[in-house]
Amino acid sequence: MTTKARTYQLPPTPLIPNSPFPLLHYPGLVRDLVTRPNFKTADIFDLFAQNGWQSQWVARYGPDIQSHYHSTTHECMAVISGEGATIRFGVADAPDWKRGMLGIGERGGGEEGGVDIRAALGDVFIIPAGVSHKTFSPAPETKELAFHQPEDVEAGHAADDISPESEARHREFFGQVPVEGHFMMMGAYPYGGVWDFKIGGEHREKEETVWKVPKPQKDPVLGLSDEGLCGLWK
Known part of the structure; x- marks a missing residue:
């Protein structure tokens, strides 16, 4: 299970630490x-x-979600269903963003720059803490976001109990989420990681607090291989 990674170096913007x-x-x-x-x-x-990565959510995507970043942990997203969607990385949305304001195929406003990547079935993304991301224009077309999380994850307690019993409950929970052909991704974080939701501007002039989030010991898919983050995050 190996593939050559595509890498994108995203510099800070006025609103996003990257x-x-x-x-x-x-x-x-x-x-x-x-x-x-x-x-x-x-x-x-x-x-x-x-x-060493804990699965914390499965999402079926609607037309648009708000661009955001996590300041406290790195993230992995794997495409588990659907034809594709566009993910924009590295820039903030316009201040007037509201859920549902964009239709399928619309990109919307926001900061200039960043990179738009068309995600496809089986793709995996590893997103460093501080890098913003926004998923939109899923195929097949879906009108609403459906976000599935175990109760302790939703309450922010996922890092408090990573016992085998807790993880067995999580595994059972995700096993009950229907995978029906819509664009869906599964998200995971290094064990102990608790994610926040920042939309831009929160860490202006404090970017180094985000950049110091420790590097994970293993790539979520490729483990210790140099083809993964162990070799690519120096």
Whole structure:
């Protein structure tokens, strides 16, 4: 299970800290896994877990979500269903952004720059703390976001209990989320990581507090391989 990563170095903007670490995009890295006839979300859950990453959500995407970044942890997102969607990295939305204001195919306003990547089934993204991201224009078209989280994750307590019993409950929870062909991603964080939701401007002149989030010990998919973050995040 190897692929050459596409790397993107995203400099700070007036509103987004971004990161000295590059954004990593592995096209189709887990495509063989998610296209198996008997594929279950537990397969991705187990893959992340064996590399020290905790699955915390599954999302079915609507037309648009707000651009945001996490200041406290790195993030992995894997495309587990659907034809594709566009993800914009590295810039903030316009201040007047509201959910539902954009239609399918519309990009909306916001800061100049960043990079738009068309995500496809089986793609994996590793997003450094501080790098903003925004998913829009999913295919097939979906009108609403559906966000699935275990109760302790939603309450912000995922890092408090990472016992085998707790993780078994999480695994069972995700196994009950239907994967029906809409554009869906599964998100994970290094064990102990608790994510926040920042939309831009919160860390102006304090960017180094975000840049100092520790590097994970393993890549969520490629483990200790130099083809993953262990070799690419220096």
